[in-house]
Amino acid sequence: MPTIERTSETELLAAALRSARDTKLLELDRGARHRTAAAFTSLFGAATAIVVGDEQTCEIAGRDVLDSLRAAGVPTVDPLILPAEKLYAEYSFVDQIREHLKTVDAVPISLGAGSINDLVKLAAHQVERPYLSVATAASMDGYTAYGASITYRGSKQTFDCPAPKGVVADLDVIAAAPPSMNASGYADLAAKCPAGADWILADFLGEEPISQFPWDAVQSRLREWMANPAGVQTGDFETIRRLTIALMMSGFAMQSALSSRPASGAEHQFSHLWDMEGHTHNGYAPSHGFKVGIGSLASIALYEAFARQPIESLDVERIADQWPEAMDNDAEIATLFAHDELKQKAYEESRAKLVSRDAVRVQLAKLKAGWPELSRRLQAQLVPHGELRDMLAAAGAPTFSEEIGIDRDRLRRSYRQAYHIRRRFTILDVVRRAGLMEPALDDAFSSTN
Template identity: 50%
Template structure:
């Protein structure tokens, strides 16, 4: 049984996934298999309609599936923002057709949430290997200025035609490659959370996303060049990441501190020369930064950690709350820091238990992390080969802002990551100095 077949067996929302070359002509058969007797309505944007949507319409009509007029987003700056969900919901309310999302991240997330809000399942036709959300539980949508994950089921069926996907713009493939690579650091964060008794590793979800991950990342040049095998491995790896999230009803298997960097920059409405930066390109820098940060962690003798000193320096709840509120003054998300850090705050007694566990088992933890992580120089080389950004300036992030992001990102999610380890051990500044100090990777000179 293949990895995809095993993941499908574990999935409780997606019932069918087809990946292959030249299989767009199977879209009608897949629709009939999953939604027998139902009407269809295609959802796309101007580009994805041209790339695959017209063909999908033709295939559905030729199979005598009743097809309603397609819903085409014509906005040039379309992104996963809640107002677009509202527009799609209003359209879906006037009929009972099954949405067929033709596109990648934005179209899939908008359709996923809108379909859920009208009480309907949907189908997705993937057009790029650009992210891992196709088969994931939940939709990542910006609402009230903050990037949020809304609970909603994954598509009932997904079709990925490699002939279409391999012709996607190279930056989209590079974006997906970076998003897949992020499963390495996300896994490291989960290892930490597990060892410190914060969140146990779900072995099924871990296996789905981590087994075969290195193989899927092994040919960055082939992926961006459109090599069929490399693109197939990439899209399969991304789909498996989604299945792991679907299985666990959480993004934990595929998302760690590196994604918090991306979410924060989205919340801050970051633009590079007036343009939105793709999720994968943000994650590329976040993941590279977290990888370098982990190398600082692994070079620290935490078996000698002064637990008592850490606990003495740990703030009382009132002080911690004030720091969290002060962190985002003047933003359009002023209370998120308080909300999220309150959810993961521990007492000094609880902190002592966690840190003693860390101290006692640090040699074993360090060994497990070392096996999970890929060296910074190798990560950077692979990202460069695929065409993903490897310096913060490439996405309009200054080195000063990157350093600040390490601190600020820890406040926006309750999920335990290496950033929380840095805060709880009191090593944040020292480890950041190891990255941004004189002569270091991202020396700040101004």
């Protein structure tokens, strides 16, 4: 796998494309929407195209995309235009798109951001067709990612399906998107900071080794890509360009790993939890990025509080002896979750990672002995809580959980719940195995206000 530390961004993207399983083309430039036809024909030859968007995205870029296709002689059928109001990544929309696709012999072009891209990604896969994605905002990192994140029967799930064959990202369109959408993307990018720290932990403690290419793709320039958050708010072209590249790279990393591990850790579990609970604020579900931004601050607050605990003097034997047996773990889940489906999910995921007391003993000994080195690596990886809060605020993303309708008590409960809903090994697992969840949370909640 190529090392990408010092290569230019063009080379970076080229290397990502070479390593990608599904995506063969990325047209990322100003005015790229006018070149949709060239992208389409280079991937799908003489196939017919069908644009799938919503009222807003079709209004913004639909005409230019269709003009490009028609001017180049690409056969098209009428676009499928979904209502913009209340459109979200929910399975009934996948049904609708899939059933429509069955009636036409055409390759879909998704025209939109996170929701539309994920809906078309899954619907196209279900009718065994590839698709092209035309991105309209830098609002999340899913364009180039494997899998679609869709709410199914009330709970958010990731469906396996290939990434698009190609992505057209017109920077003029993206820079003109509502600032809150690009602020969401910035927060989804900032999440790579604690997500990377979680992977370092998982690697160090023998749970999940770091794989070099996905790691480099996300992390090697992360600080550079996160610089100038204020430019996200103002739609500064260079900032938006960097943000778009960064999010595409993150998607490529997931595509290459066939897992969201390179881009998602505990901070995403907060967001998934709130999704599964059907959380809304002022009648709407807060954006993915806004939730993971709050999750990132929550995760970093826990990292910082954990680092203030006496880790090098942990009584490993005593703590390991208190590690819950399966029955106690189940009992805790029963009291933590009210919603039945969520409870089932928690049983499934939490049981899958419930290790023996011996395993906890071995891991804690490793943590204790390796802490001086490990804590240095984590400190280098993490942006301090206060700094990240300022950066998110400058980008226009929320920085207090109350801003997305999560009060302090619920946030605190969310730490314990987020642990159970996913088997992925993160800071939540380390703090819990070290028997320090309550003291660390006491500390975190008294030092971040």
